[in-house]
Amino acid sequence: MNTENPLWALISTFGLMSLFAVGGAAAAVPEMHRIAVDVHHWMTDKQFADAYAIAQLSPGPNVLIVTLIGYAVAGIPGALAATLAMCLPTALVAYYVSRLLNRPSQSRWPALIQAALVPLSIGLMAASALILAQSTDRTIAAVLLTAVVAVIASVSRINPLWLLLAGGLLGFAGIV
């Protein structure tokens, strides 16, 4: 990364990644981690986990973790470039495809492809959870907190924000 323009690296990385991000932002997290931490060394493991936490805690689409990665690489221009590169190309693709498919067709292929993508996107999201857990859950208390939140959020309809705040409080108290 000596001669290459960091803005261009951000745009090409996230522009390409978004076109493969089937299953939404959560499914793209492992790839973001691989690129930002392992390949380009834009962030440390901990910075990435912190960025994920900030993105979860802030309003707006969760895909905006790319804004934080972009800022870490190239400041405010980087933040804006990464966000647009991640969001605009696929939005334009969606616009053109929706115009093509404006009339409901009899083809069963869209439904079939959609069904085929479901297990893949769940597998991707499970991989996200594993990779993030490996960087955040370094103590037994941390593993327990993650497990308890996972159970509570699975069985109840509590607003996720309360669980995030509870995690923040436990962190503040120095327990995890």
Place this chain on the structure above:
Amino acid sequence: MSPDSAPAAQEPDIPAVHVQPPGLLALFLAFARMSLAGFGGVLVFARRAIVEQHRWMTADEFNETFALCHFLPGPNIVNLSMVFGARLRGIAGGIAAFAGLLLPPTLIMTVLAVIYARFGNVEVLSRILAGISCAAVGLLIAVVFRMMTPLLKRMEPIALLLMLGVFLAIGVARLPLQAVLLVAIPVSIGATFLLRRKVAA
């Protein structure tokens, strides 16, 4: 499959008539509002605003539009803003909704990034973020679990194997996403096609 005669059974009060299409500013503001309300995901708020509050779409139209955006690559809700805005007001409407959805939270996120860059190493902040991270991972696990339940109930061995394979390839072996998907997508589509043909036969 829901019967054709019962559109949106849970919302009998909402008629399937369209009000006048909203202006570009109204689109921008509506998407900005739902985006800023959407802690931990915007979809719930988007549906509430579009279908129930503004009645810009019927429940069925919203489902169709979202299904399309889910099946396309990229952030679903961002795709939805563009497709939705464009259906009402053409490409300018799409851009207005897209900008409304992304501009305010991007600015907030940039401010947070500046704060983090300056104070991220402060011990207290770092501890708080560590606690939030643990909880956030727990939330993600819960979402994965909820999405997995229908798959587990149907016990489709091929789907479960593909899910496990992608999990191991990306999560454990840390292979690049493109390479994994280039193999997994054709395999999954092929398997689904063969399975459905066998069921139909």
